[in-house]
Amino acid sequence: MAQDSEDLVSDYQFWLQKLSVWEQASSKETQQDTCLYLSRFQEFLRRMYEILKEMDSDAILERFPTVGQLLAKTCWNPLILAHDESQKILIWCLCCLMNKVPRTPGESELNSWIRGLLSYVLSAFRFDMKEVGLFTKSLGFEPIDYYPSLLKNMVLSLVSELRESHLNGLNTQSRMAPEHIMSLSQVCVPLVTLPDFEPLVEALLTYHGHEPQEVLSPEFFEAANEAFLSKKIILSTSSVVSLWFRHFPSLEKATLHLFEKLFSSKRNCLRGMECCIKESLLLKFALKTYFPYGAPSLTAALSQHPEAIPQGHRLQPLLHISQLLREAIEDSTHGSQRGPFESWFLFVHFGGWVDLAMEQLLRKEAEPPAGLLWLLVFYYSPQDGSQQRERSMVALKELLNRLLMLLGSGPLSAVDLQEAAESPSPPICAQLVRCLLLSLLLWTPEGHASAREAITRMVHTDAAAHEIVGFLDQTLFRSDHLCDEASRKLARELLQELQAQV
Known part of the structure; x- marks a missing residue:
């Protein structure tokens, strides 16, 4: 572990400088250089994540004071984000920096800044496609075909990571840290209504770790529940029932929502009431x-x-x-x-x-x-x-x-x-x-x-x-x-x- 950390420090300044060079120029030569070094940079990010996930946020900032700068430059580089594996590793690295329970205004501000970067990464299919367009066209892809596939692969990669972590159980070496899952759920709050993110929302809702406390944020439960009740997303029965069992305020809101529907237009029609109740999934409980x-x-x-x-x-x-x-x-x-x-x-x-x-x-x-x-x-x-x-x-x-x-x-x-x-x-x-x-x-x-x-x-x-x-x-x-x-x-x-x- 110590040797890995020393090796990472020796590469850290090299990649920070590289990112600065790539950021300052958008020429064809810069794009070629980025693609040339991309696999090595992904390996660097992967090694960084393996080290960061074992440290708390304070220790990370003490050992790597400019890590936020490095990760931000990575987020703003469209050619790096054009690869779903890079996006996934970058997300986990950013999650490592978040304080699960911020104690000072500075920590809360840092969390807010990181959530902004994470939201940008997860919605990267919207970014300016000028630079990536040249790259994808050279590969024979049109951006309109490329971006949905990129997003789909990135979401599926995160879903796979969650499921593997769920199956690993108490094997702490190969499962996600609870604070990382908490951070990911917070990032997904503004994105739950996007159809492409439904698999990730379901994977989070059905994820059950072995921690004594809930690992998903209340804001995520509330956003998912609101989107489901307003029919902005379609979720499986198991994920909805899991949501209501794990977050009682959402169950209460679903029950009140059902009562409002029944009292507003179905109170004198039992068949309509029965259909409304069945649609709500609240009969699904024992x-x-x-x-x-x-x-x-x-x-x-x-x-x-x-x-x-x-x-x-x-x-x-x-x-x-x-x-x-x-x-x-x-x-x-x-x-x-x-x-x-x-x-x-x-x-x-x-x-x-x-x-x-x-x-x-x-x-x-x-x-x-x-x-x-x-x-x-x-x-x-x-x-x-x-x-x-x-x-x-x-x-x-x-x-x-x-x-x-x-x-x-x-x-x-x-x-x-x-x-x-x-x-x-x-x-x-x-x-x-x-x-x-x-x-x-x-x-x-x-x-x-x-x-x-x-x-x-x-x-x-x-x-x-x-x-x-x-x-x-x-x-x-x-x-x-x-x-x-x-x-x-x-x-x-x-x-x-x-x-x-x-």
């Missing part, structure tokens, strides 16, 4: 990621497909789910809101069970099971305590009995239905009442005749109209296991009529 405290037995029960259960065998699994939910909530820590709402969010995620519970309660031949009443009251009012929930269950049972009596006493009257729905005592959640009434109108043959008039009476505010539109859309979305063709036809007609009004 269910445990979203519900870390959910009881495994409850998650397993809810994970069944409700539509796969035969018509005559749906009550038992519903009662089992009700029992598991009740146990999860009543066994939660006193005063803690995590238990009830964690279970509620999990239950809402599998909302098809609520529709099945409503369907079972509207069966005229059976007494309303307490477990199903509890499910609906909990679904619509999860914030209630156990005593309030018990009172709501009593009121819901009375309301249900009144509606079923009307259903069995002849043609349904919209006025009678409205009066029955407005008189539960004690009062219960208005949304639950409306959904129960809408279910009766749509899912029973007797309710079809008065459905339009009854719904017209219910649509007295914009909020109520949007709620009913959402219910109708939900009915059509899950119609395969809930209702017959006549009910689906009526739901489609009512949905079209209401959507024209809101």
Whole structure:
């Protein structure tokens, strides 16, 4: 190592002088001289990198005080940059000079200056092609053909370097220093939206070293996340998921971005919402990621497909789910809101069970099971305590009995239905009442005749109209296991009529 360092020092002044000569003249003779010495200069850069990567930035500047000048002259020489291998080695040398955590204004200024050089190198396909044009034409290339290939080769070379470093693991002799990877990620911040750099962005996102701390800069994560969300770049699923796992602010922003899209235009269209959610890749996470405290037995029960259960065998699994939910909530820590709402969010995620519970309660031949009443009251009012929930269950049972009596006493009257729905005592959640009434109108043959008039009476505010539109859309979305063709036809007609009004 010491001998290599001494040899490098002896060559250092020679190459610094050479670069100064090449910088001052752009004649054909200078170009020929540059090409003649290019392979030797690349070897010098490679040796320099092997030495610099073992030193911190302070030691580098102490031993090689003019190293910044040498590397800057290299960056400004288009014939040297015209070779992707030279670009790659130059990038690593510049990364060695950066302070991972700058402590003084001088170090911050040095970092900024180096990032400027790195950005210039990485975007070298834009530089003035006058000098390089003469060289490439002599080789039979047109610049328009040459530069994209140069950039592609340079990016692929960096990607290969990252992958080799990733595979080398703890072999510190042949893997990149974490600060160099950090520096490269900072350089890529303004370049993430360029299509040619997508392989490098993906390689950085999927790179996992063995360091205890993150080796990529937060600014890089933020830039990559913003570019992906705005559809300015296309990234693989693995790289996007890796991005969100490694940088939680990006995951939060992606989630908020999804909510904004859903609330802005898709709130009354479940199929559109489903498509939007799938496009976001946020379903790609394991269910445990979203519900870390959910009881495994409850998650397993809810994970069944409700539509796969035969018509005559749906009550038992519903009662089992009700029992598991009740146990999860009543066994939660006193005063803690995590238990009830964690279970509620999990239950809402599998909302098809609520529709099945409503369907079972509207069966005229059976007494309303307490477990199903509890499910609906909990679904619509999860914030209630156990005593309030018990009172709501009593009121819901009375309301249900009144509606079923009307259903069995002849043609349904919209006025009678409205009066029955407005008189539960004690009062219960208005949304639950409306959904129960809408279910009766749509899912029973007797309710079809008065459905339009009854719904017209219910649509007295914009909020109520949007709620009913959402219910109708939900009915059509899950119609395969809930209702017959006549009910689906009526739901489609009512949905079209209401959507024209809101």
